Amino acid sequence: MTALVTGATGFLGGAVVARLLAHGTEPIRCLVRASSRAARLERLAESHAELSLVHGSLASPEAALAAIGDADLVYHLAAGTGGAAADLFLNTVVASKNLLEGLLRRPQPPKVVLVSSFGVYGTAGLARGALVDEDTALEAHPERRDLYSQAKLRQEKLFREYRDRHGFPLTVVRPGVIYGPGGTPISSRVGLNLAGLFLHLGGRNLLPLTYVDNCAEALVVAGARGGTDGQVYNVVDDDLPTCADYLRRYQREVRALRAIRLPYPVSQALSWLCERYYEHSQGQLPAFFTPYRTAASWGGNRFSNAKLKSLGWQPIVSTDEGLRRTFAALAS
Amino acid sequence: MKQNSQSRSPGARRPLRVAIVGCGKIADGHVDEIRKMPEQAQVVAVCDREGLMAEQLATRFAVPAHYDDFAHMLEQERPDVVHVTTPPQSHAALALQALAAGCHVYVEKPFALDGAQAAQIVAAAESQRRKITVGYSSLFDPPILRLREMVAEGLLGEPLHVESFYGYNLDGPFGKALLADPGHWVHGLPGKLFHNIIDHMLNKIVDFVPDDVPQVTALASALRPERSGDERDTMMDELRVLVRGQRVTGYGTFSSHIRPAAQFVRVYGTRNIAHVDLLARTVTLESSPKLPSAIGRLVPPFEQASALVGQGLSNLGRFLRSDFQYFAGLRHLMSLFFDSIVNDGPAPISHRDILRISWMMDEIFRQVRAQSPAAEGIA
Numbered sequence: 112m113t114a115l116v117t118g119a120t121g122f123l124g125g126a127v128v129a130r131l132l133a134h135g136t137e138p139i140r141c142l143v144r145a146s147s148r149a150a151r152l153e154r155l156a157e158s159h160a161e162l163s164l165v166h167g168s169l170a171s172p173e174a175a176l177a178a179i180g181d182a183d184l185v186y187h188l189a190a191g192t193g194g195a196a197a198d199l200f201l202n203t204v205v206a207s208k209n210l211l212e213g214l215l216r217r218p219q220p221p222k223v224v225l226v227s228s229f230g231v232y233g234t235a236g237l238a239r240g241a242l243v244d245e246d247t248a249l250e251a252h253p254e255r256r257d258l259y260s261q262a263k264l265r266q267e268k269l270f271r272e273y274r275d276r277h278g279f280p281l282t283v284v285r286p287g288v289i290y291g292p293g294g295t296p297i298s299s300r301v302g303l304n305l306a307g308l309f310l311h312l313g314g315r316n317l318l319p320l321t322y323v324d325n326c327a328e329a330l331v332v333a334g335a336r337g338g339t340d341g342q343v344y345n346v347v348d349d350d351l352p353t354c355a356d357y358l359r360r361y362q363r364e365v366r367a368l369r370a371i372r373l374p375y376p377v378s379q380a381l382s383w384l385c386e387r388y389y390e391h392s393q394g395q396l397p398a399f400f401t402p403y404r405t406a407a408s409w410g411g412n413r414f415s416n417a418k419l420k421s422l423g424w425q426p427i428v429s430t431d432e433g434l435r436r437t438f439a440a441l442a443s
Numbered sequence: 444m445k446q447n448s449q450s451r452s453p454g455a456r457r458p459l460r461v462a463i464v465g466c467g468k469i470a471d472g473h474v475d476e477i478r479k480m481p482e483q484a485q486v487v488a489v490c491d492r493e494g495l496m497a498e499q500l501a502t503r504f505a506v507p508a509h510y511d512d513f514a515h516m517l518e519q520e521r522p523d524v525v526h527v528t529t530p531p532q533s534h535a536a537l538a539l540q541a542l543a544a545g546c547h548v549y550v551e552k553p554f555a556l557d558g559a560q561a562a563q564i565v566a567a568a569e570s571q572r573r574k575i576t577v578g579y580s581s582l583f584d585p586p587i588l589r590l591r592e593m594v595a596e597g598l599l600g601e602p603l604h605v606e607s608f609y610g611y612n613l614d615g616p617f618g619k620a621l622l623a624d625p626g627h628w629v630h631g632l633p634g635k636l637f638h639n640i641i642d643h644m645l646n647k648i649v650d651f652v653p654d655d656v657p658q659v660t661a662l663a664s665a666l667r668p669e670r671s672g673d674e675r676d677t678m679m680d681e682l683r684v685l686v687r688g689q690r691v692t693g694y695g696t697f698s699s700h701i702r703p704a705a706q707f708v709r710v711y712g713t714r715n716i717a718h719v720d721l722l723a724r725t726v727t728l729e730s731s732p733k734l735p736s737a738i739g740r741l742v743p744p745f746e747q748a749s750a751l752v753g754q755g756l757s758n759l760g761r762f763l764r765s766d767f768q769y770f771a772g773l774r775h776l777m778s779l780f781f782d783s784i785v786n787d788g789p790a791p792i793s794h795r796d797i798l799r800i801s802w803m804m805d806e807i808f809r810q811v812r813a814q815s816p817a818a819e820g821i822a
Binding site: 144145146170194195196197198200201204205208253254261262265269391392393394395 | 475479495
């Protein structure tokens with residue numbers, strides 16, 4: 112079975128390639144854009160004949176088709192992670208459309224494992240402490256959410272539209288907060304750094320962590336197992352810490368932060384003020400916080416990985432060990 | 444195609460119906476600023492050849508309609524005004540199509556690929572009796588407006604020389620994108636990177652050099668150490684331009700490497716020199732010492748510090764009044780353009796200036812091409 116990994120040079124992409132190699136998947140094609148730093152993958156390819164780097168892009172259906180080649184299974188990780196709205200949509204949604212148009216030119220389209228995000232859930236309307244699982248409703252007001260969530264929502268919708276129309280096999284994986292050495296040190300779910308002062312917003316909320324290798328394993332399992340077509344799987348590890356636990360351990364094992372704890376009602380009040388000022392000043396300062404986004408990001412939920420475990424997935428690195436490795440890398 | 448209703452009844456005061464074609468980054472600014480002037484205009488539709496891009500813009504700003512076919516949008520929406528915010532390669536074709544459909548047209552900078560295209564658009568606007576303008580929004584930012592007032596008040600005396608500096612950071616998202624991709628549309632422009640940006644540098648000079656055809660000398664180089672072995676290597680990243688008119692001279696600097704990536708204009712008059720910092724949004728005057736000897740040399744720094752403090756306080760006042768907006772110039776330019784449509788008055792930027800800048804860019808790029816690595820047989 113030939114696998115293609117888009118976004119292979121990214122944080123999660125590198126781990127997916129490693130897990131595919133560990134599972135003995137071959138051959139593995141890695142899509143590498145001209146702007147990507149691929150030295151690590153190139154070194155890996157030197158020692159693994161089953162691994163090949165495909166230099167190209169998802170800038171057009173033709174380019175996507177060339178990247179797909181004879182792949183039977185596509186792990187679609189490539190997405191925009193920041194920048195202006197137009198860039199984010201171009202790199203996430205339009206690139207996905209090109210991939211879909213490209214794969215549909217194959218007589219038998221490959222199976223796609225799409226990496227989505229917890230950001231697609233409509234968590235703003237949930238009660239504090241409510242369970243977020245695969246049955247949780249998707250965001251009904253994308254325009255009120257952050258740009259990343261908007262782009263991921265549209266991307267998922269696009270894949271579902273194409274699947275409904277053309278019937279190719281599709282599995283959607285929605286990771287929580289992916290962490291590990293080389294990843295983001297502190298998720299925005301814990302808090303935000305504001306000019307040297309860390310605003311601790313997460314408090315005692317559970318932090319839906321998934322160690323990068325565990326998340327990569329989940330993708331590989333979802334791709335390899337039968338019966339996953341049309342299914343969605345959330346990815347979180349076991350023994351999730353609270354945001355406060357994470358921050359405490361970060362401070363102890365990495366470095367001290369000048370942090371201020373903002374209780375949820377205070378965050379909501381500040382968000383309200385921020386939104387009012389944005390409206391009053393006609394956008395003189397961006398609306399960093401709005402009550403809706405604050406509810407979606409810091410409202411506090413519980414999470415489940417039961418459906419993923421029903422596929423046979425198990426975390427290969429415990430949360431305690433994952434945090435130890437991550438903080439050790441950050442400290443060094 | 445039947446005429447737009449605004450054109451049939453120019454005295455009407457209903458908001459102008461604006462359509463945007465090209466839903467990239469700058470289109471956000473256009474839609475957002477037009478939303479702030481609901482009595483003057485409203486965005487009725489957005490269009491992009493890639494329908495998903497049009498959809499995302501419409502969704503985020505609650506625009507009622509979005510299209511992936513420009514002709515279809517013109518037919519369905521019959522806008523009064525079309526804003527062309529696509530890459531420059533399609534500006535002329537879209538502007539001409541919109542003018543033929545009876546629309547007034549705002550074209551983002553650069554106006555066109557060359558002077559011939561610019562002349563074609565201007566001629567079409569004049570024959571259709573429709574307004575056109577170009578996105579020289581920085582000319583309408585508050586500091587430049589203040590500079591114009593100072594010149595009009597005679598504070599500078601007669602301007603004899605102008606310096607326009609435009610610093611650019613190739614490490615930003617746009618710079619990274621075009622350096623990563625040899626197929627990026629910037630590499631297909633006659634003036635490449637310069638073509639997309641130097642209007643901002645030149646329009647400040649042209650404002651003070653009245654000649655139709657001044658003498659223009661351009662010096663360009665590429666100081667990036669990286670080489671890709673393809674089209675990207677022909678892209679120059681440093682430019683110096685000397686403009687010599689009958690009485691007034693101008694000097695323009697575009698730099699991708701000087702830090703900070705400042706943006707300023709200095710106008711040298713027979714009485715005083717004005718310095719406009721476009722990023723800090725300050726306008727200060729430098730005058731001859733009023734006192735003799737050592738005292739005369741002692742006082743000016745205090746005068747300059749006092750002037751800057753005054754500017755800072757003025758900007759703070761603007762901020763507190765919510766009048767310190769990033770797109771202030773864009774909004775002001777659009778507002779003047781819409782007024783010119785409704786009142787059938789002169790457009791905020793003259794056709795002559797549009798054509799003079801287009802000609803000047805042609806001349807600069809002609810000289811730059813002769814100095815490019817490709818001309819030396821490297822690419």
